Amino acid sequence: MAPSQSFQVTIAGGGLGGLTAALSLRQKGLRVTVLEAASELGEVGAGIQTAPNASRILIGLGLRAQLERIHTEPQDQVRRRWADGSIIAQLPLAQRVVDTYGAPYWHYHRADLHRVLLDACLDPDGPGPVVDVHTDAKVVEIDRADPSRPVAVTARGARFDGDVLVGADGIRSAVRDLAGFDDTLVFSGEMAYRALIPGEMIVADPATRFLADRYHSTIWYGPDKHLVHYMIRGGEYLNVVAIVPCTPDVERNWSGPASAEELAAEYPDWDDRVPAMLSKAKDDVSVWALYRRRRDPVWVDGRVALLGDACHAMLPYQAQGASQAMEDGAVLAEELGAAGRDGVDAALARYVDRRAKHAGMVQDASWANMDFYHLPDGPEQRERDAKLRRFDGESDVSYDWLWRGSPLRDPDNEALTYQFAR
Numbered sequence: 001m002a003p004s005q006s007f008q009v010t011i012a013g014g015g016l017g018g019l020t021a022a023l024s025l026r027q028k029g030l031r032v033t034v035l036e037a038a039s040e041l042g043e044v045g046a047g048i049q050t051a052p053n054a055s056r057i058l059i060g061l062g063l064r065a066q067l068e069r070i071h072t073e074p075q076d077q078v079r080r081r082w083a084d085g086s087i088i089a090q091l092p093l094a095q096r097v098v099d100t101y102g103a104p105y106w107h108y109h110r111a112d113l114h115r116v117l118l119d120a121c122l123d124p125d126g127p128g129p130v131v132d133v134h135t136d137a138k139v140v141e142i143d144r145a146d147p148s149r150p151v152a153v154t155a156r157g158a159r160f161d162g163d164v165l166v167g168a169d170g171i172r173s174a175v176r177d178l179a180g181f182d183d184t185l186v187f188s189g190e191m192a193y194r195a196l197i198p199g200e201m202i203v204a205d206p207a208t209r210f211l212a213d214r215y216h217s218t219i220w221y222g223p224d225k226h227l228v229h230y231m232i233r234g235g236e237y238l239n240v241v242a243i244v245p246c247t248p249d250v251e252r253n254w255s256g257p258a259s260a261e262e263l264a265a266e267y268p269d270w271d272d273r274v275p276a277m278l279s280k281a282k283d284d285v286s287v288w289a290l291y292r293r294r295r296d297p298v299w300v301d302g303r304v305a306l307l308g309d310a311c312h313a314m315l316p317y318q319a320q321g322a323s324q325a326m327e328d329g330a331v332l333a334e335e336l337g338a339a340g341r342d343g344v345d346a347a348l349a350r351y352v353d354r355r356a357k358h359a360g361m362v363q364d365a366s367w368a369n370m371d372f373y374h375l376p377d378g379p380e381q382r383e384r385d386a387k388l389r390r391f392d393g394e395s396d397v398s399y400d401w402l403w404r405g406s407p408l409r410d411p412d413n414e415a416l417t418y419q420f421a422r
Helices: 016-027 052-060 064-070 094-101 110-122 174-179 199-204 248-253 260-265 273-278 321-337 341-373 379-390 399-403 411-418
Strands: 008-012 031-035 047-050 076-081 087-092 106-109 132-134 139-143 151-154 159-161 164-167 185-198 216-222 225-232 237-245 255-257 286-293 304-306
Touching: 008 016, 008 159, 016 031, 016 110, 016 321, 047 052, 047 110, 047 225, 047 237, 047 321, 052 064, 052 321, 052 399, 064 106, 064 110, 076 379, 087 379, 106 110, 106 225, 106 237, 110 132, 139 174, 164 174, 174 304, 185 199, 185 248, 185 260, 185 273, 185 341, 199 237, 216 379, 237 273, 248 255, 248 286, 260 273, 286 341, 304 341, 321 341
Parallel strands: 008 031, 008 164, 031 132, 076 216, 164 304
Antiparallel strands: 047 106, 076 087, 139 151, 151 159, 185 237, 185 286, 216 225, 225 237, 255 286
16 A cells, blocks of 8 residues: 555654665655754764665665765775784775675765765655754654654654654664663773874875775774774775773763874884874864664564664674664665555564564674674684685674675665666
8 A cells, every 4th residue: 555645754863874764765755854963964074884785775765976976985805913014814895896796885974975865855856755854853752642643852842743753863862762662782891983084194104105005994903902994085084993992981971082192092012004094183083982782673662663773783893883774774664665554563563574683683793793803812813814814704794694685675776786887
């Protein structure tokens, strides 16, 4: 049955997962309202990776041309040892990924990707009803007096009712708490520094210029910590994520500012190129405590559903957090788009059935990789490095499993995607 013209979905959270869901629902003909707590829509100044599973979703939404304008394509994935920078393993990406998986592995500035999604949601010439976006709209209450029409109430007193309320409002989801879902939050013991280093500074230093000669996605492995970096905006910035043991202050406050000196000081005994690189960071260094959610298949309570970090926040050891949220949004839209108002409950049940196990496996793999990445030198480390050289995956899930195929049942999406090879 086709969805009723009055079918309405309210999404709390205007991040990458929430906007992917909003755009997917719009293209199914549903009316969507997005409530964002922040006073301005946008993303933090940091990079993001979209592996083929996420790229496939975005391309299927008709965003290929926009993505080609903002992406940076890494040519290889490089794994290095902490002490001397020697290469453990190197895997070609770029065209090999397209040829193998039918969709690209690309890097972006998060704000650029967010803008592409937001513009598509608001484009008056796009398919489906234009998404209604509200900022400064933090959800502080859920009124379920009519269980079939949950009402999101904001701090400013505005009320937004709909057939479904989706909590896409992050790891500290207000919707999750207000709806009474179990507390599944777990602290990892680690924190992540995030920084953008000007590419011109990387190029000017002979010790780091190699990072701009050929774009890589690079991971350095060391005892108790690791380091990830890659170029974005065509070399304008080197995006850095440095994961180290967490301090009590950061654990307590969740996040805060940091300095290039503090960042570089975390890696004093590493290959000289590491502190040379990190010391070039500017004033936008920040540090974030790493929390995750315990795997839990309960994502729906009545007409309130969770999406992305609100239900399956994962550690960054598979670089899949945003990608899995995008898959959630696309599958949710596929189910709700095929349901009339009388079929909402069954559609939400199918959404969870199709997504919870899959996302949960990625959650568990990301958690397992925390130890896998941070082994001290010794027999286990050598065994890990041998596994990386085989490159059939890192923990319990393989890249082939993560990147191949689509979570959708839409044959047109597959046809569009596999025409990408050039």
